[in-house]
Amino acid sequence: MKKRIFSIVAILAISLTSAVAQKSIRLGYIDMEYILENVPEYQEATKQLENRVQEWKTEAETKMRKVEEMRTRLDNERALLTKELIEEKEEEISFMEQQALEYQQNRFGPNGDYMIQKKQLVRPIQDQVFSAVQQIAENRNLDFVFDRTSDIGMIYADKQYDVSELVLRTIKRTANREQLESKEEITEMEKAEERTPEQEDAITEREQLVEQRKNEREAFIEAKKRERDSIKAARQKEFEERRQKILAERERKRDSILKAREKKNDTIN
Structure with missing residues (x-):
């Protein structure tokens, strides 16, 4: 270096x-x-x-550990579950892992x-x-x-x-010369090359103003897009919360059924 x-x-x-x-x-x-x-x-x-990074690492490890626990529990219960219940649990595990x-x-x-x-x-x-x-x-x-x-x-x-501006102008002029075809275009280019730095700056300022207005319009459009994305994210969050509640209720019912079956089998035996 x-x-x-x-x-x-x-x-x-x-x-x-x-x-x-x-x-x-x-x-x-x-x-x-x-x-x-x-x-x-x-x-x-x-x-x-x-300190914040350590908290993030702990949270990440907790999430992955929960996924592994769910996978282990499914493996232990697989013999007692129907195909449909197994698929639902696998889908839930896949979602949590993602x-x-x-x-x-x-x-x-x-x-x-x-x-x-x-x-x-x-x-x-x-x-x-x-x-x-x-x-x-x-x-x-x-x-x-x-x-x-x-x-x-x-x-x-x-x-x-x-000398950045001088280099940039030279590159643009060279590129523009290669694209010229008519006599009028060549004459216009020669006039541009004869402009003083002050004249070039005035033209550049006008071009920058046009670019600024364009950027402002794009920024407005981007802000609207972010607003729409925010609303979409909020709706997605609400959907996921409802989904988790449904899954939790299904889990509770399945656990109740499993316990009832185990109790019945114990009684028979």
């Missing part, structure tokens, strides 16, 4: 030095892991998250609560670090600042070295 970052730094230093007429490039770096380890708020929040697996996925999966809360835990500290880095870089006239413990590498760069 260190070698890769230093290689990048060396290449940047050589290229940028040539670009700014032998201007001296000033570099800095941070150790994000060291910073996090020494922030009390982060350590306290980490402990709280670890619920347990979904719980594990929702808690510990790639998009589960653990990953989400871990990111939320780090983000405020990262924001503070980035803000501090920007302030220090400006005060000390640093051109670039790197994080030696992160794959991201560079976390600060002076705006004067940002």
Whole structure:
């Protein structure tokens, strides 16, 4: 990691030095892991998250243990049950097992609560670090600042070295030239290439406004969809609760019948 970052730094230093007429490039770096380890708020929040994780693990184990208990009980009673009752119990066990697996996925999966809360835990500290880095870089006239413990590498760069917009415009112009067919289209492209950065910015601003309105419409549609999904989830929950009550009542009746049969067999014997 260190070698890769230093290689990048060396290449940047050589290229940028040539670009700014032998201007001296000033570099800095941070150790994000060291910073996090020494922030009390982060350590306290980490402990709280670890406690929560232990609770989730206990709950997940309880759910799976309940499934195993139901499966064992069915195996013990299988000889006394009808085919229909066996199928109902197997269906119930399958449902409970699926619920347990979904719980594990929702808690510990790639998009589960653990990953989400871990990111939320780090983000405020990262924001503070980035803000501090920007302030220090400006005060000390640093051109670039790197994080030696992160794959991201560079976390600060002076705006004067940002050529992203120029690169993007060049790519778009090249792509557009390849698609041109008529003389009018070529003339229009040449006019676009002659625009000043200010004119380009004005056009970009208008395009961004159109995109913003589009995003607002999409956000409104998405909010409506979430509202519908919430209603659907509530109805599903109500359905599952009713289903559990019915299954519990069936279980009670079957147990009563089994006990009556056992009592009758004992009397006969």
